[in-house]
Amino acid sequence: MTQEVIALKTRARELEKELGIIHEALAQYGVKDENASYSPLRNNGSIEILPPPSKSGYLFKWQDRTIGFSGSKWALRFIKLDRGRITYYYSHLENQPRSDISLRGCAVRDEGWKLNRKHTSSVKGKDPPLEEAGAYFFVFSIYYRSDDSSAAAEELSSESFVPLFRFSTSSLAEKTQWIQILSEACAYCETDAFLREESNRYKEEENRRQQQLKMIEDMPQVERGTLAPLFIAPDKKEEERRTSMMRRPSYAKLPKSNLFRTQSKSRDAEKVDLGYAPSKPMHRRSAPSFLSAEARTQNYRGFFNLAMILLIVSNFRIFLNTIRSHGFILTEVWSNVEGFSFSTWNQFPLLSGILVLHIFLATAFLIEWLLATRRISNETIGFILHQLNTHTCFGLSVVIVWNFIDQPATGAFLLMNAAITWMKLISYSHANQDYRIVSRKDKDAHKRNLSIIDSLDTTDIDIEYPSNVTLGNIYYFWLAPTLTYQIAFPKSARIRKLRVLGLLFRMAITLSIFTFLGAQIVAPNLANLLKDLEATNGRYTYQMIAEYWLKLTISNTYMWLLMFYFYFHLYLNLFAELLRFGDRVFYKDWWNSAEVSAYWRLWNLPVHYWLVRHLYFPCVRRKMSRSVATFLVFLFSAVMHELLISIPFHSLRPWSFLGMMGQIPLVVVTKRLYRKFPGSSIGNILFWISFCVVGQPMAILLYTIDFNYGKMQDEGSPVVDGVVGCSLSVLGKCLITGFEEASSDVPHVHHSCDAGLPGTCYNSG
Numbered sequence: 001m002t003q004e005v006i007a008l009k010t011r012a013r014e015l016e017k018e019l020g021i022i023h024e025a026l027a028q029y030g031v032k033d034e035n036a037s038y039s040p041l042r043n044n045g046s047i048e049i050l051p052p053p054s055k056s057g058y059l060f061k062w063q064d065r066t067i068g069f070s071g072s073k074w075a076l077r078f079i080k081l082d083r084g085r086i087t088y089y090y091s092h093l094e095n096q097p098r099s100d101i102s103l104r105g106c107a108v109r110d111e112g113w114k115l116n117r118k119h120t121s122s123v124k125g126k127d128p129p130l131e132e133a134g135a136y137f138f139v140f141s142i143y144y145r146s147d148d149s150s151a152a153a154e155e156l157s158s159e160s161f162v163p164l165f166r167f168s169t170s171s172l173a174e175k176t177q178w179i180q181i182l183s184e185a186c187a188y189c190e191t192d193a194f195l196r197e198e199s200n201r202y203k204e205e206e207n208r209r210q211q212q213l214k215m216i217e218d219m220p221q222v223e224r225g226t227l228a229p230l231f232i233a234p235d236k237k238e239e240e241r242r243t244s245m246m247r248r249p250s251y252a253k254l255p256k257s258n259l260f261r262t263q264s265k266s267r268d269a270e271k272v273d274l275g276y277a278p279s280k281p282m283h284r285r286s287a288p289s290f291l292s293a294e295a296r297t298q299n300y301r302g303f304f305n306l307a308m309i310l311l312i313v314s315n316f317r318i319f320l321n322t323i324r325s326h327g328f329i330l331t332e333v334w335s336n337v338e339g340f341s342f343s344t345w346n347q348f349p350l351l352s353g354i355l356v357l358h359i360f361l362a363t364a365f366l367i368e369w370l371l372a373t374r375r376i377s378n379e380t381i382g383f384i385l386h387q388l389n390t391h392t393c394f395g396l397s398v399v400i401v402w403n404f405i406d407q408p409a410t411g412a413f414l415l416m417n418a419a420i421t422w423m424k425l426i427s428y429s430h431a432n433q434d435y436r437i438v439s440r441k442d443k444d445a446h447k448r449n450l451s452i453i454d455s456l457d458t459t460d461i462d463i464e465y466p467s468n469v470t471l472g473n474i475y476y477f478w479l480a481p482t483l484t485y486q487i488a489f490p491k492s493a494r495i496r497k498l499r500v501l502g503l504l505f506r507m508a509i510t511l512s513i514f515t516f517l518g519a520q521i522v523a524p525n526l527a528n529l530l531k532d533l534e535a536t537n538g539r540y541t542y543q544m545i546a547e548y549w550l551k552l553t554i555s556n557t558y559m560w561l562l563m564f565y566f567y568f569h570l571y572l573n574l575f576a577e578l579l580r581f582g583d584r585v586f587y588k589d590w591w592n593s594a595e596v597s598a599y600w601r602l603w604n605l606p607v608h609y610w611l612v613r614h615l616y617f618p619c620v621r622r623k624m625s626r627s628v629a630t631f632l633v634f635l636f637s638a639v640m641h642e643l644l645i646s647i648p649f650h651s652l653r654p655w656s657f658l659g660m661m662g663q664i665p666l667v668v669v670t671k672r673l674y675r676k677f678p679g680s681s682i683g684n685i686l687f688w689i690s691f692c693v694v695g696q697p698m699a700i701l702l703y704t705i706d707f708n709y710g711k712m713q714d715e716g717s718p719v720v721d722g723v724v725g726c727s728l729s730v731l732g733k734c735l736i737t738g739f740e741e742a743s744s745d746v747p748h749v750h751h752s753c754d755a756g757l758p759g760t761c762y763n764s765g
Helices: 003-028 172-189 192-218 236-247 301-327 348-372 379-404 408-441 445-450 471-479 497-535 542-578 596-602 605-621 626-646 655-661 663-676 682-715
Strands: 055-068 071-082 085-089 099-102 106-115 136-144 162-169 261-263 728-730 733-736 753-755
Touching (some): 055 172, 055 605, 106 162, 106 172, 136 172, 172 192, 301 682, 348 379, 348 408, 348 471, 408 605, 408 626, 497 542, 542 682, 596 663, 596 682, 605 626, 626 655, 655 663, 655 682, 663 682
Parallel strands (some): 106 261
Antiparallel strands (some): 055 071, 055 162, 085 099, 106 136, 136 162, 728 733
């Protein structure tokens, strides 16, 4: 936009203001202009500006932090607009709003419509008319205006368009009414009358708080058995918003509402540029985890479905054991395994691998500091340096694990930390690049980003690029339980020491149960499987596979749930508490997933947020279709799962990759079932069966046969615990023997386990 156009628009607003003053003067003398719109007069002759009418109802709200298999997701929410403030609820039954914001400084944009593909039109062979009920979804959004000097602009760039809310409705008349009332509300919020109303509301809240404080002071000393005094702390965030509101220029007369309405260039809502910047905050408010005591009451129907499945599988296993006890040969089961050997955790490659990660962290900070201080002015060079540093970090860790660490548990620990660091460094460079470029074009961009984050620390209220480029900042992000970098995070008020101790205690209990199940049930069953394969020269029957499959189903499910609870709830909450990290929704109620795609969106939110911001939307911005972008996200996830499993075991196998990609047909099936039978448990039951009964036990069997039995056949029979031809050992104790015993004059042979499952050894040196 040229300077001449800006000057003309400024002059037009000045003339409009002067015209408003003339109309008010004429109104005082009783002269009425037929072409002017008037506000009613007070008794003293001043103009009275009335607030726009209130409105409430259900709209589809865009979930900007969630993607589905077919693209972005929409959810039905109850919206309420009253006196220049908009709130939304999950339903009309809720008393506490999920969000409450003022429309001052905002505008509304008409984004056109998109075809409802589920609608069956009466018009065959062509698109139905717009007036046909349910044929289209009509989309509009509320956004912050980046330039205070212009109330609205016909052309909005992706940097200036920061949507607060994006709604859709199946009724054209409903959308038109919402846009009209919202634009009137935005215009009303720019007036002195709204500021007076907000000031009076704040004064009432302050008076109420002072009365409560006085009540506490006048109350006699509280004794045991009496009610504690009621105290409501002041909302610092609301006070900051009120102060920033007062700084904006306001109007004595109600401005025209059409100044606060814009229209997207494309009338096809699917082609509208959403302007989803890589630096857009994913963590916006402090919230407890779903399984915490402070969380809202949740629906645990999915856990009930799981319990029923486990009950059926357990009874079927007992039935098979009864058949075996009357007609089949029983294998030996070891009931006691003394423990695990952690000697390989003290190896130098593990320690060096962890130290190397810190070198790459410091290098990422140095590159960003050089870019922030303009010592490197070329963005392309900075991008290349960041990419080399980031990918070398993960690649070098793969080399260390593959060549120097033979124990799978040790290698998996290092590789998992390297993968997390790799994803964090990508987010760090990507977000800071966006901060750097946008801050040069629009100095208020940081403020708009920070305005949608609740519970900010006092030191982060005015933070902006490049003041965030510090070594402490990048290390806080590295330790924080998130993979998506942003310039500031929501923070809790303090570190609760009792909660830290409680988390540590529960972590110890959970880890003990996990270790017991692995050593007492899983390891002996896998040893029996290898012994059966040894006895049959590698031949297996469907009955043998089915038996071990069912034996592993229940114990594997318990261990998987314990792993989830240990890492995603206890471990991440521990770091969040120590770092005062506010947003602790690391997962949602994935156990209620009625379709497989919902599980992948809900069970690991840090990874999901990273994929949304740094993979899905970059693909969309490069004009890829949403289906292709979602497929690439799924493909990337499958490749990473395979690498994190195959590299520590030093053998590339496709089982994990094929298992992930094989879920795509299951995604389609469960999605159709959910649409055909909404509210039923069919999809949830299929989800639990596919993961806990079919997928994971079969993966354990396949990897065990490949990595253990295959190694034994290729490398021969070592001498362990004085036994020649030991096929499987635990803690130096031979569990599966070969063909001949060691002679009496052979001394006890100490061994070092080079590779194997936790608690087992298949390659002894």
